Amino acid sequence: MRTYIVIVGTWLLLVSGTAAAKQPNIVLIIGDDHGWDHAGFMDHPLALTPNLDEIAESGTxxxxxxxxxxxxxxxxxxxxxxxxxxxxxxxxxxxxxxxxxxxxxxxxxxxxxxxxxxxxxxxxxxxxxxxxxxxxxxxxxxxxxxxxxxxxxxxxxxxxxxxxxxxxxxxxxxxxxxxxxxxxxxxxxxxxxxxxxxxxxxxxxxxxxxxxxxxxxxxxxxxxxxxxxxxxxxxxxxxxxxxxxxxxxxxxxxxxxxxxxxxxxxxxxxxxxxxxxxxxxxxxxxxxxxxxxxxxxxxxxxxxxxxxGLPQVSGRWGRTLRPNIVDGTPTGTDQLAGQAAIRLNGEPPATIHHFVRGLDWRYVRNSDGTEEIYSINEDPDELNNQVVERSDILPEARAAVADFENKLSTPAALLDVAGRFVDVDAEPVAGIGLQLKGRSPEGRLLKLRTITGPSGYFRFPNLPHGTYTLSSRRRFIQRGELVYRGQAERRLEISLPWAQHGAYLPLVGNPRSEMERPGQIGLQGQVVDQNGLPVAGAMLSTPVGYGRWLDVLSDQEGKFDFDFLNPGVARIRVSRGPVRGSKVVSVEIGDESPAPIVIQVKRRR
Incomplete structure (x- = not known):
């Protein structure tokens, strides 16, 4: 379990033992056309996989x-x-x-x-x-x-x-x-x-x-x-x-x-x-x-x-399994739905088929409307169609398919604008100040600032749907122009939602000079009110030098995260949105990302 440190005053000194878990190296090995149970650790009678067995036996x-x-x-x-x-x-x-x-x-x-x-x-x-x-x-x-x-x-x-x-x-x-x-x-x-x-x-x-x-x-x-x-x-x-x-x-x-x-x-x-x-x-x-x-x-x-050490990306359906893996808690998932382009009876063209996987059954709806149900634990090869015998499952399965299709066409309530900034030689440019301005459908005016990180990446998280303009200043890039897909613009217009997942923008520009290199330390946390309830839509701001700022919005659970911090004291101002007045807290940042923090504020009545 992670330790959360609650800030109720204005100063927090992080002491030893409160840093987040060390970042591991990550090696993702992807098999190709490997049957799910064709391994020694699955007691398959033919498959020989001693090294994969070693990995499995040393883990989950x-x-x-x-x-x-x-x-x-x-x-x-x-x-x-x-x-x-x-x-x-x-x-x-x-x-x-x-x-x-x-x-x-x-x-x-x-x-x-x-x-x-x-x-x-x-x-x-x-x-x-x-x-x-x-x-x-x-x-x-x-x-x-x-x-x-x-x-x-x-x-x-x-x-x-x-x-x-x-x-x-x-x-x-x-x-x-x-x-x-x-x-x-x-x-x-x-x-x-x-x-x-x-x-x-x-x-x-x-x-x-x-x-x-x-x-x-x-x-x-x-x-x-x-x-x-x-x-x-x-x-x-x-x-x-x-x-x-x-x-x-x-x-x-x-x-x-x-x-x-x-x-x-x-x-x-x-x-x-x-x-x-x-x-x-x-x-x-x-x-x-x-x-x-x-x-x-x-x-x-x-x-x-x-x-x-990173939070979820907005607009994604998945959820982290890390707590379930580390603590051994159940995932709680009792149903999965999906679709795939399949050639019916092996003949082109490929058409959309759907499936729903329950705990002990599997439903298939083919592109021609025919339906199949299998008792998957007793019939893992799906050879005995029980659509008649188990017809009681049909309403639930059909509803799951409809929910899946609805999710495909429904964007998340909060989305990100992110991207990467490189120069004309495709080299990443760090420390560039960027500004995003816009207005939400409810008429709320938003003005957010960020910088590009050591690898040129930037991000404006947890934005409500609306129209925004992205810009920089001449002090950072020549003529203040951002080039996206070959077009140079002083202000790049972005409408959210964009393809249901927010925007990712590969940008090109000519930096005026090398800025102070930003850090690579992150800080995560949550904003709550006086009753301990999460506060969504709060703005959190911290200066990062040379007139540059990092602004982030808290999400629907009150959670937030900053990128590109350097060791030292980060002064974070929490204001706007549902927050009454403002609050400034100071957080000591070490050489590694600290444990998540909780900031308590007064909610606007």
């Missing part, structure tokens, strides 16, 4: 996690951005409608991604293996293997990671120095081509298995050896104890090969969506725990941010 496994798609590309988008694959398409369409076409596979440059968010707390990042969203820079990584985009529809630069060794990851580790790091390692295994060496295939011959099954299991063992190399490298550098290792597959697999996928990959059935989700961090994540809680892979994004 959610055996009932579900991807947002049953094929790789849309599923990986959820890993990267935390939004459902259907929401990704919404956002891309909205950007193209407002600002013109986005080059093929380059839209990740317009999304808030894991490496971009983690960079706010000083993380450096590496992309290795299957990515498929343009270059590593498009995705927000500081280094990687995808140095150019997309030589073919089913390939990208860097796909050979793992199959041709892990030296690029080793080279990256040589450069990290003392910074925390995030690594995306996706070795495109056990995916085809099934070309594992004989030392792997020979392990499965003579068992009466089909050749496709032998090849799949051999590729799976090959992948496990790649995991072993990664583990050995972390151990040899003394990094394993401080590294959160996460494993999941981008989609499932039905033994027998792709030609036999009647209930696996690229279908609407559970074998295609389900994955085991593994977390391992010594002395933090309980070891040897297998859990069957229902989990959606939209939860991965906020969970990794939470481990990295």
């Amino acid at each position: 496994v959610f055996t009932n996690a579900h991807n947002t798609a049953s094929v790789c590309w849309p599923s990986l988008r959820t890993f990267l951005s935390g939004i459902h694959s259907a929401q990704w398409e919404q956002r891309r369409a909205s950007i193209e409608t407002s600002s013109g076409d986005i080059p093929y596979r380059r839209e990740s440059a317009h999304f808030r991604t894991l490496p971009r968010e983690l960079a706010r707390r000083g993380y450096v990042s590496f992309e290795g293996g299957k990515f498929w969203e343009g270059t590593y820079l498009d995705g927000g990584f500081t280094s990687g293997m995808a140095t150019s985009c997309c030589p073919g529809f089913f390939s990208s630069v860097g796909d050979q990671f793992g199959r041709e060794g892990i030296d690029p990851f080793r080279d990256f580790l040589d450069t990290t120095e003392d910074a925390p790091f995030f690594a995306w390692l996706a070795p495109m295994l056990p995916h085809t081509p099934f070309n594992a060496a004989a030392t792997y295939t020979d392990r499965f011959r003579g068992l009466g298995l089909s050749n496709l099954t032998i090849q799949y299991l051999a590729n799976l063992l090959w992948m496990d050896d790649v995991l072993g190399e990664v583990l050995a490298e972390l151990e040899s550098r003394g990094l394993r104890e401080d590294t959160l290792i996460v494993y999941a597959s981008d989609n499932g697999w039905e033994l027998g090969g792709f030609s036999g996928q009647t209930r696996g990959k690229a279908t609407i059935y559970e074998q295609g969506f389900r994955t085991s989700l593994v977390f391992s961090l010594p002395d933090t994540v309980p070891a040897g725990v297998l859990r069957d809680d229902l989990v959606s892979m939209v939860d991965l994004f906020p969970t990794l941010l939470d481990f990295g």
Whole structure:
């Protein structure tokens, strides 16, 4: 549990022991076409996965996690951005409608991604293996293997990671120095081509298995050896104890090969969506725990941010699993709904199918309107359609599908405007002062200020729907012009909601001079009133030097967070909105992010 420090006066001195948990390194390992129970730790009779078993035994496994798609590309988008694959398409369409076409596979440059968010707390990042969203820079990584985009529809630069060794990851580790790091390692295994060496295939011959099954299991063992190399490298550098290792597959697999996928990959059935989700961090994540809680892979994004000391991104559906992992508490999820573009009976074109997963049943609504219900615990392969016998489930399942569709079209009440500022040479520019002005639908005038962080990132969080203008000043950039998608503007107009998820703006400008470098320390907290109730919409402000300020708004739970603070005393003014008068508190900031604070104010009558 986190410790919260309550401020009722005006001064708070943080003493030893109140710092937030140390930021771990984060290594996300992504299997490709790996069936959810095809592992030794799942007691599978054929799969050999000793290194994955070691990770699982040293941590906590959610055996009932579900991807947002049953094929790789849309599923990986959820890993990267935390939004459902259907929401990704919404956002891309909205950007193209407002600002013109986005080059093929380059839209990740317009999304808030894991490496971009983690960079706010000083993380450096590496992309290795299957990515498929343009270059590593498009995705927000500081280094990687995808140095150019997309030589073919089913390939990208860097796909050979793992199959041709892990030296690029080793080279990256040589450069990290003392910074925390995030690594995306996706070795495109056990995916085809099934070309594992004989030392792997020979392990499965003579068992009466089909050749496709032998090849799949051999590729799976090959992948496990790649995991072993990664583990050995972390151990040899003394990094394993401080590294959160996460494993999941981008989609499932039905033994027998792709030609036999009647209930696996690229279908609407559970074998295609389900994955085991593994977390391992010594002395933090309980070891040897297998859990069957229902989990959606939209939860991965906020969970990794939470481990990295960052709050949830507005407009995302997922929720952090960190408290459930660390404390062993149930997730409380009893139902998951989703959709995917599937070829009905394997024939093009792909059309939208829906599913709902309950605790002991699974509902399918095909694009032609036909419905299916399976008792999933007794019939995991979904072969016995019980839509008649279990028709009592239909109202609940249909309502869940309707709720899912409604969520797709309903934006969150509060959204962010975020982005990254670089110069004409694509180098990040730190310390630039930015200002956002606007008016909410209720007529409330808002004027907020922020700065760009060490990696050029900026953020205005928890904004109500409305129209805003983003600008800078000539003291920071030449002519005060911001360039977005090739167009130079003194004031960039932004309307929220924008594609349901707020705005992410890659900006270019010519800085006048190097500003004092901002810090990378964050501060989180909550504003409450005299009765202990959360205060939403309060403005919190702190100066950061050279006439620059950080302004943030508290969210619906009264929570707030600041980025880019330096060690020292942060003087925070709480005012406006529902706050009566104003209050100034001082917080001592050390070399690490302090524990969350609670600021008590008087609410306006």
